[in-house]
Amino acid sequence: MEMWLKEMQIDGAAMTYKVKETLVRKKTQYQDLAIVDTDVFGRMLVLDGIVQTTIKDEFVYHEMISHIPLFTHPNPKKVLVVGGGDGGAIREILKHPSVEKAVLCEIDGDVIDECKKYLPEISCALDDPRCEIFVGDGIQYVKEHKNEFDVIIVDSTDPFSIAEGLFGGNFYKDIYNALTEDGIFIAQTETPFYLPDTVKKVHNDAKAIFPITKLFMAAIPTYPGGYWSFTIGSKKYDPTEVDTTKIPEIDTKYYTREIHKACFVLPRYIQELVK
Amino acid sequence: MEMWLKEMQIDGAAMTYKVKETLVRKKTQYQDLAIVDTDVFGRMLVLDGIVQTTIKDEFVYHEMISHIPLFTHPNPKKVLVVGGGDGGAIREILKHPSVEKAVLCEIDGDVIDECKKYLPEISCALDDPRCEIFVGDGIQYVKEHKNEFDVIIVDSTDPFSIAEGLFGGNFYKDIYNALTEDGIFIAQTETPFYLPDTVKKVHNDAKAIFPITKLFMAAIPTYPGGYWSFTIGSKKYDPTEVDTTKIPEIDTKYYTREIHKACFVLPRYIQELVK
Known part of the structure; x- marks a missing residue:
């Protein structure tokens, strides 16, 4: 099974990242929070579906x-x-x-x-x-x-x-x-x-x-x-x-x-x- | 129906573009050639699945x-x-x-x-x-x-x-x-x-x-x-x-x-x- 995270960057263009593991996923008081481990950028923080920061960049x-x-x-x-x-x-x-x-x-x-x-x-x-x-x-x-x-x-x-x-x-x-x-x-x-x-x-x-x-x-x-x-x-x-x-x-x-x-x-x- | 072009940028990361229309798609003597019209970047030339140039950028x-x-x-x-x-x-x-x-x-x-x-x-x-x-x-x-x-x-x-x-x-x-x-x-x-x-x-x-x-x-x-x-x-x-x-x-x-x-x-x- 392959898991891919799809991030809508703008209506009509999306970036997708192959995910090794979802480390945490929760609804906080304010947003949908996830930290996932990816092949290319390592672990990344994703808030409401938008990549915030990654270990690599x-x-x-x-x-x-x-x-x-x-x-x-x-x-x-x-x-x-x-x-x-x-x-x-x-x-x-x-x-x-x-x-x-x-x-x-x-x-x-x-x-x-x-x-x-x-x-x-x-x-x-x-x-x-x-x-x-x-x-x-x-x-x-x-x-x-x-x-x-x-x-x-x-x-x-x-x-x-x-x-x-x-x-x-x-x-x-x-x-x-x-x-x-x-x-x-x-x-x-x-x-x-x-x-x-x-x-x-x-x-x-x-x-x-x-x-x-x-x-x-x-x-x-x-x-x-x-x-x-x-x-x-x-x-x-x-x-x-x-x-x-x-x-x-x-x-x-x-x-x-x-x-x-x-x-x-x-x-x-x-x-x-x-x- | 939605058509999306998926471009593998590197193993484990792909960019995807919503396609309005495929203007041409053919196997040339050397490669797989396509020109598609997209929502975000307009018309783009794609060779062997890789975006070469787009009207917008x-x-x-x-x-x-x-x-x-x-x-x-x-x-x-x-x-x-x-x-x-x-x-x-x-x-x-x-x-x-x-x-x-x-x-x-x-x-x-x-x-x-x-x-x-x-x-x-x-x-x-x-x-x-x-x-x-x-x-x-x-x-x-x-x-x-x-x-x-x-x-x-x-x-x-x-x-x-x-x-x-x-x-x-x-x-x-x-x-x-x-x-x-x-x-x-x-x-x-x-x-x-x-x-x-x-x-x-x-x-x-x-x-x-x-x-x-x-x-x-x-x-x-x-x-x-x-x-x-x-x-x-x-x-x-x-x-x-x-x-x-x-x-x-x-x-x-x-x-x-x-x-x-x-x-x-x-x-x-x-x-x-x-x-």
Whole structure:
């Protein structure tokens, strides 16, 4: 018997993965959670049928969503991750010696628990003493904190269902207020090939609030289209103006000093979405 | 009834596309050829079950395989395309006013004929008077021409079956000889995520022959992994040393002057394959 996971990437195109074993499958309070072991990408977290992260290619997403903002800020001490219950962003954030505290605010406690159990390579830093875990609504959490975080990372699911409120102007205003006076915000913002309107809207929403707004791209095999956008909103520091010669060596598989700038160079069709 | 095309991208992972209509399906002398119309990517050419090019995302591949070498060479007059029967590379090559002749050497005449019929947006330049079409074996053609082409583009299928001989040292030696004294060679060289050994081997083979060998990447949604490598072998001009301020404006959707250099900045895991 062969088991294949079928992931609808967009209406009319689906990716399928041969599954060796289903490690866990449950309805949580918020979503349909599965962790399956696949031939090609190893173990993967699947929420509501959408692949969130895999052992083989998670490094791209987690490195890029973390190191770009953390190496743009000259001295990030306190970082908030909204979503990101797998712990991959926390693992990368805690590679930065300046970071004193990394708060994870994940709405679905089951995601944290199951990733700790079945994806230890990704969730390994969740028990670090500098990591503080808060299970609850990110929108509410951000509203209740002012002038507190140097970097806020929105590591959410797609802008349908539960993460919808994490893509838009009202949330970005609260993020602006939760950041310190030179704080930086970053969010994963979907694929410009399939969802150009989402990329455009998010960019415009961020631009209306932050003095500096930039889009960068990273190549992630298991994400639809293979090419993913991230949007940065910054109060003071421009991620493309960083003196990259001063970036210290760091243990990564995707991010490098040179990638730090090259990832902001956009193909023309993407440039035109955000000009 | 729903028809879905299933493309095995690697053993254990397949992409599937909803098909509106099969426009042509035939066994040619060399391969199983189909052109189908899909919901998400429009019409696509499929050879032996592998998606070769689609109306929606072909621009990335054809622009990058053509403009990187043609804007690296200061005055390309005569260009050879090995493979590339869809005509997409020829279309981009003929955007360069310096080009006097572009030869297409495609082994499978049916590919040319069916692409002319069903993919006119891609094949449109095949009737240009500067384009000369030769239906035959690229390996033989290259062997028989010496010191003739300023740029040779190897726009082949994957290195299994008929294109196998187009990936390797012996062929690259003949290409070296078919190039003029300052000529440039480029080939599509697969995805480093799935086929790291192929990328490495091709790079080493090219490096043993050409004084300058460089790898660059482009994000192509319908290619496995979404992130594709191209290998350049050059006798004189370094594609990363081009004065990009002198590159004239050109009608593209992916390539820009800035992309010309940024595409050579490699993520660490790819850098390590070619160092």
